[in-house]
Amino acid sequence: MALRLGTRRSTLATTQSGLVADRLRALGHQVELVEITTEGDVNTGPLASIGGTGVFASAIRAALLAGEIDLAVHSLKDLPVAPHAGLVVAAIPPREDPRDALVARDGHTLGELPAGSVIGTGSPRRAAQLEALGLGLEITAIRGNVDTRIRHVHDGRCDAVVLARAGLARLGRTDEVTETLDPLVMLPAAGQGALAVECREDDPVRELLAQLDDADTRACVTAERELLSVLEAGCTAPLGALAEVVEDLDGVELSLRAFVGAPDGSGSLRRSLTGPVDDPRSLGARLARLLLEDGAADLVSPPVSPPRPTIQEPPA
Template sequence: MTRIRLGTRRSHLATTQSGLVADQLRALGHEVELVEIVTEGDTNLAPLVSMGGTGVFATAIRHALLTGRIDLAVHSLKDLPVLPYDGLTIAAIPAREDARDALVARDGLTLGELPEGAVIGTGSPRREAQLAALGLGVQVRAIRGNVDTRIGLVTSGEVDAVILARAGLVRLGRAAEITETLEPVQMLPAPGQGALALEIRSDDAELAVAVAALDHADTRAAVTAERALLCALEAGCSAPIGALAEVSEELDGSLEISLRSFVGRTDGSFDLRRSVTGPVETAQQLGEQLAQVLLQDGARDAMSPRPEAPPDPAPGGALPSTTPVTTFVPTSAAECES
């Protein structure tokens, strides 16, 4: 039996996710203590893009891990930077929850039923770009906060709908509040969405063995492809990029992975979707290959800075979009995880 101090953010969703992992470890005979840690993303409610996007939820937890305050960190993988972190290792990626996005709207409406000019709340440039590409005539309001806060904006009438990760709502037992699950053909999720990453110190061999029992091979392959794409595009989690990889078994028993992607602009002026398929053992290479296809077809220009014009008044006085066109923070693709 191993005694494990598991670090988690204080939000309801984070503690719920960490609790699920803790229960799995306890079922394997380990003693687990949850240690709550406050991160910048919890205390600073400015838009994530203005704080650098990627990593604002992970830095404090990683510091606690490196300094020995905790032994294990549970992250939402979509919030974790793709570059390796010195001294730390992702020891396991458990089976993924449903990766799709979900709509929570007033009066039980679906996305297609929302009237023109309806206000949808989201803090994600990726979601805003795909909403713009759908051409539904809706407006977007940038929002932050936990699940209760976001859904509260709908029940109070401040917005007509919000878009959230379905996985979080399912884990919180709030799936009944979803009015529509958005299919990937409408809205591709963030790379790694719905998956958890279990991170430990690289030199903790005993814990690595204990945690490895929770690793799910198909999920690891899928998110490896998605994050390889994100890394090769040199973009962070706040860039308007969607990706979803799925593993399937062929008739001959071999495993194949299909990867779909989206790159766009939040104003709807650019919408690029591409896909690739190959053997599951080539997940990393497939992500890198698809990134090159996207770059060749104009993704670099779409992710480059462009002047922002003042928003035009919306018909009927509806609220105009308040989320700026998003740019990415360059990284070195050569440094990405293998």
């Protein structure tokens, strides 16, 4: 009997789910993709106003708990950090490149865009880091799939957009990237580039899915997500985090960097720590406490400000 794998309907989501399905087929299992429409797919408003963290996952999780599917594949950065009763992330496969990427007109890099250039992003994290650079760029809010966002550049409504490189790589579209942004310039979202394979906690399929798990990737994203948890920040917060397994003179360790910034660029913090690979939660919590001591709470939850101008799709 085929395993029923739940996925969002977008091209990127089905591509990512297809990668997991192929891994399972290579292990000798039949897999059927079951497409599910989520709130984040049908509601085109800003993520923060329609529920933020979890709007892409709730319908899929409901289908999983109802027994309509056997497993689900999510972009890990879209999952709330709190555990979901009855469900478990049974596998986190090897991570794709977690960095952000610029797609700009005329092949420009970020530093080549003139002051006043319009940069499209629906992410407060990206907007805050762009503002903090002080390049005089105009940030405008956008939503939509990869095609929609890149079309804003081709149609001249934006001079550039910022996207996750991982999604472009999985879609075979890295040739459109004009610059891959160094984490020193822009830290990615916690869990960016990683997939989460979820199933019911008591389902025997959990043991099968564990074969897809990558220990280093799990350690990295666990540290990043623990940072979010302690800061009580979701995927719509102006916060970036990146953990990496690195080697130094004392052996292998986990390095964690974080950015917290005001959406308007008026203030920001960058901090980093290292710790043992086998205790990622402790590392994430320690860095979060350091950020809180230095004033991160005021940046993560700033006073409400007027929304950024949003590019509207033209009538069909």
